[in-house]
Amino acid sequence: MIAEMFRKPTKWSVMKQLIFKDIDDLIIDSLGIVAFISFFVGGVVTIQTALNIDNPLIPKYLVGFATRQSVILEFAPTFISIIMAGKVGSFITSSIGTMRVTEQIDALEVMGINSLNYLVFPKFIALLLYPFVISIAMFLGILGGMAACVYGGFSSLDDYIIGIQTDFTPFHITYAFIKTLAFAFVLATIPSYHGYYMKGGALEVGKASTTSFVWTSVVIILLNYILTQMLLS
Amino acid sequence: MDQCGYYPFKLYFNPNATELMIEVKNIHKSFAGVEVLKGITTTFDKGKTNLIIGQSGSGKTVLIKCLLGLFDYEEGCISYDGKIFSQLSEDEKRNLRADIGMVFQGGALFDSMTIAENVMFPLKMFTKQSKSEMEDRVDFVLKRVNLIDAHHKMPSEASGGMQKRVAIARAIVNNPKYLFCDEPNSGLDPKTAIIIDNLIREITDEYDITTVVNSHDMNSVMEIGEKIVFLKDGFKAWEGSKDTIFKTDNKVVTDFVYSSELMKKVRQMYIEEKQ
Numbered sequence: 001m002i003a004e005m006f007r008k009p010t011k012w013s014v015m016k017q018l019i020f021k022d023i024d025d026l027i028i029d030s031l032g033i034v035a036f037i038s039f040f041v042g043g044v045v046t047i048q049t050a051l052n053i054d055n056p057l058i059p060k061y062l063v064g065f066a067t068r069q070s071v072i073l074e075f076a077p078t079f080i081s082i083i084m085a086g087k088v089g090s091f092i093t094s095s096i097g098t099m100r101v102t103e104q105i106d107a108l109e110v111m112g113i114n115s116l117n118y119l120v121f122p123k124f125i126a127l128l129l130y131p132f133v134i135s136i137a138m139f140l141g142i143l144g145g146m147a148a149c150v151y152g153g154f155s156s157l158d159d160y161i162i163g164i165q166t167d168f169t170p171f172h173i174t175y176a177f178i179k180t181l182a183f184a185f186v187l188a189t190i191p192s193y194h195g196y197y198m199k200g201g202a203l204e205v206g207k208a209s210t211t212s213f214v215w216t217s218v219v220i221i222l223l224n225y226i227l228t229q230m231l232l233s
Numbered sequence: 234m235d236q237c238g239y240y241p242f243k244l245y246f247n248p249n250a251t252e253l254m255i256e257v258k259n260i261h262k263s264f265a266g267v268e269v270l271k272g273i274t275t276t277f278d279k280g281k282t283n284l285i286i287g288q289s290g291s292g293k294t295v296l297i298k299c300l301l302g303l304f305d306y307e308e309g310c311i312s313y314d315g316k317i318f319s320q321l322s323e324d325e326k327r328n329l330r331a332d333i334g335m336v337f338q339g340g341a342l343f344d345s346m347t348i349a350e351n352v353m354f355p356l357k358m359f360t361k362q363s364k365s366e367m368e369d370r371v372d373f374v375l376k377r378v379n380l381i382d383a384h385h386k387m388p389s390e391a392s393g394g395m396q397k398r399v400a401i402a403r404a405i406v407n408n409p410k411y412l413f414c415d416e417p418n419s420g421l422d423p424k425t426a427i428i429i430d431n432l433i434r435e436i437t438d439e440y441d442i443t444t445v446v447n448s449h450d451m452n453s454v455m456e457i458g459e460k461i462v463f464l465k466d467g468f469k470a471w472e473g474s475k476d477t478i479f480k481t482d483n484k485v486v487t488d489f490v491y492s493s494e495l496m497k498k499v500r501q502m503y504i505e506e507k508q
Binding site: 013102113 | 298301302303326327328329330331333335337338339341342343344354355357358359413
C-alpha cells in the first residue's frame with residue numbers, strides 16, 4: 001500500500017487540487033475543535049497542578065512550569081493526536097470506505113488511475129502540516145493555563161510567566177514535533193488502510209471507522225512510548 | 234503454447250485478432266474456496282452490444298470484474314485485441330484502461346463532484362485539453378445522453394435514471410474503445426430502462442466500440458442483445474443472439490427466458506403464429 005501510495009500521480013495539477021482540498025478538510029477544519037480542547041484542557045492542567053501544590057515551600061511559578069511541560073511534552077502531541085484519530089481518522093476511513101462500497105474506487109481503477117495514490121497521498125501531504133495544528137494546541141494550552149491560573153487566583157501572571165520560562169529545553173519542542181510527524185504518518189495511513197480494504201456495505205463502513213480509531217490510537221500510544229524511550233531517556 | 238493458445242514468441246500479440254475484440258479463455262475464479270467462474274470461454278465482438286445474462290449469482294459481475302482486471306483469476310486468460318491482459322505491465326494496463334469506459338451498477342459517480350465535474354474527470358486526468366475544450370466536450374456528451382440542465386447538480390440530487398445517464402456520459406467522454414455496463418437498467422422503471430438500453434446501442438453503433446453489458450433483464454436482451462452469453466452457476470450454458478435465444482431448445486435458457494408470465498405468453502403467441 002505504501003509503495004503504491006508514493007507512485008507518480010497520473011496528473012500533478014489534479015493532485016495539487018486534491019492536496020489543497022485535504023488541507024482544508026483535515027487541517028483547517030480541525031482547528032476549531034483543537035483550539036477549544038487545548039484551551040480548556042490547559043486550564044484544567046493548571047488548576048489541578050495548583051490544587052495539588054499545598055506545600056508553602058514550593059514556589060508558585062512551578063504551576064506555569066508544570067503546565068508548560070505537560071502541554072508541550074504530552075498533551076499537545078499525544079492527547080490531540082488521539083482526538084484527531086477520532087475526528088480525522090474516522091473521516092478518512094468513512095469517506096474512503098464509502099467510496100469502496102459505492103464502487104467509486106473501482107471506477108478510478110477502471111479509468112487507469114492509481115487509486116491508492118489518488119486517495120491517500122494527498123492526505124499524507126496535507127497531514128505534513130499537522131505540526132502547525134500542534135503548535136496552535138501548545139500555544140492555546142499554555143494560554144488556557146495562564147487564564148485559569150490568573151483568573152482562578154492560583155498565582156500571579158508574573159509567576160506563571162516565570163514558570164513557563166524556567167528550565168526551558170528547546171529539544172523538548174523538537175521531541176514533540178518528531179512525535180507529531182510520526183503520528184501524522186499514522187493518522188494518514190491506518191485510517192486509509194481500513195477504509196480502502198474494507199469489504200461489505202454501509203454497516204461495515206461504521207465498523208471500519210471504529211476499528212480504525214482503535215488501531216490508530218493503539219499505534220499512537222505505542223509509538224509515543226517507543227519515541228519517548230528513544231529520544232528522552 | 235501458453236494457456237491462451239498462443240506461442241511464446243507471440244505472447245503479446247495474437248495474429249488472428251484482426252478486429253477490436255475481447256477474448257476470454259477458460260477463466261476460473263473462486264472466492265474462499267467456492268468456484269464462481271468454472272472455465273468460461275467466449276469472445277466479445279467489435280461494434281456489437283455483447284450481453285452477459287443469467288440469474289443473480291451466476292457469475293456475471295465477477296466475469297465483468299475479471300475482464301476489467303478488478304479481480305484476479307486463478308486460471309485462463311483474457312486478451313484485448315490479442316494483448317493478454319495479465320501479461321501487461323502496470324503502466325500498459327493503465328494505458329489500456331484509459332481506453333475503457335465503465336458504467337457501474339450504482340453509477341459510481343464521485344459524490345464530492347457535480348455532474349459536469351464527474352463527466353469532465355477522465356478528460357482532466359488523461360488529456361491536455363484546455364478548460365473550454367473540456368467544457369465543450371462535457372456539454373456535447375451530456376446533450377448526447379439527454380441531460381441538458383444538470384451540469385451543476387450533485388449526484389445525490391439526480392434520479393436513478395439521470396445517474397445512469399451521467400455514468401454513461403462519463404464512460405464515453407474520452408472516446409473509449411471498449412464500453413462495459415454492469416446492469417445499467419437495474420432499479421429503473423421499464424420506460425427509463427428502454428431509454429438507457431437504446432442509448433447504449435446507439436453509442437455502440439455511433440462510436441463503433443466493443444460493448445459488454447451485464448444484465449438479467451429480458452427487455453435488454455430483446456432490445457440490444459446482438460451477441461448473448463448465458464451464464465448458469467459459473468458455466469457458460471449458451472451463446473447466441475437475440476434472434477436465436479427465443480428459438481433455442483436449451484432448457485436452462487428457456488427456463489430463464491420464459492420465467493415470467495409475460496414471456497410465457499409471448500412464447501405461446503410465437504408458437505401459435507408458427508403453427
